[in-house]
Amino acid sequence: MPKISLSQDNEVALQVTLTAGQVAKFNSLANKLIIRNGAAYIPLNELHGVLLTNSRQSAKNIINAYRDIVRPFLVDTLEIPEAIAPIGIYTLLEKLAVDKSSRALEYRASLTLLAYIVGSNPQLALQAQTIGNDQVRSRALTIARLKRRHRFCQLCREQFGNDGRKHAHHIIGESERPDLAADENNILIIKESIHDAYHAWVNERGCAISGATLRNFARHNGYSTDWLNDRNTG
Incomplete structure (x- = not known):
């Protein structure tokens, strides 16, 4: 070929x-x-x-x-x-x-x-760009709102300190479900160190970014799984 x-x-x-x-x-x-x-x-x-x-x-x-x-x-x-x-x-x-x-x-x-x-098609490209910009803004506003709301990491349940940044983690990866990028029920606010550790854990095992892998990671490390029932309280 x-x-x-x-x-x-x-x-x-x-x-x-x-x-x-x-x-x-x-x-x-x-x-x-x-x-x-x-x-x-x-x-x-x-x-x-x-x-x-x-x-x-x-x-x-x-x-x-x-x-x-x-x-x-x-x-x-x-x-x-x-x-x-x-x-x-x-x-x-x-x-x-x-x-x-x-x-x-x-x-x-x-x-x-x-x-x-x-x-x-130029009209399609223009509309897609406009919609994409709106989605980016919606995602940013949702994450900012959740970061203001949560004073404790939703996995380890420790209070955020001045030395640790709040990270937004998408339970189902954005590449798999871009339509959930701004969905509050698909976002957890967690510590930077835990966020990095989760992605390293997933990469080592060749897993997808999903609710199932996050649940397994949480249980493996003794973290909370309360977010499975009510993800946006705390």
């Missing part, structure tokens, strides 16, 4: 088996994406290019034939009428590549081009 190479202009060339007409439909689709709240949606009547069909009706027939796969990703509201989230089409194209192996290269090329169109 050829390696991915990056040009001096930070461009990656993609060799596909699609025709010029098929690629033109992708360029047209780029202007028809529905962008709402930092997410993209594809109108169902614009899927004929992505699904490599000659008509909109043929594309709808494919959607209906694979409805069990795409159903979780379909959207039909006043704000987003008759559309589908890109992940639904990614999943469908991979399934089509498996079911119709003679066109596997084309379906996977279509998947790649769709991902590029969605990923490079």
Whole structure:
């Protein structure tokens, strides 16, 4: 398999088996994406290019034939009428590549081009940045509020002193559940030394940052597990 190479202009060339007409439909689709709240949606009547069909009706027939796969990703509201989230089409194209192996290269090329169109959409990038900034502010405000609230470490139950900084620990790691980054029920205020020791303990064992590993760490060191029942008191 050829390696991915990056040009001096930070461009990656993609060799596909699609025709010029098929690629033109992708360029047209780029202007028809529905962008709402930092997410993209594809109108169902614009899927004929992505699904490599000659008509909109043929594309709808494919959607209906694979409805069990795409159903979780379909959207039909006043704000987003008759559309589908890109992940639904990614999943469908991979399934089509498996079911119709003679066109596997084309379906996977279509998947790649769709991902590029969605990923490079400037409106989507702007909304995502705005939402991301709001999430960062919300996270910071939540942590500051919890640090003011807690005078005692929620694990060792010792009072915070002037020589020990309060650390905010996410019970379920932010990389695993970024949606819980500002959730009070997912944050403990603990001593810096204990925070560092926990992460070292997790890394040594190759564990994930989770409630289960934190519970095991607490029990192993004789720390409180009261946070399991009521995480934000103390």
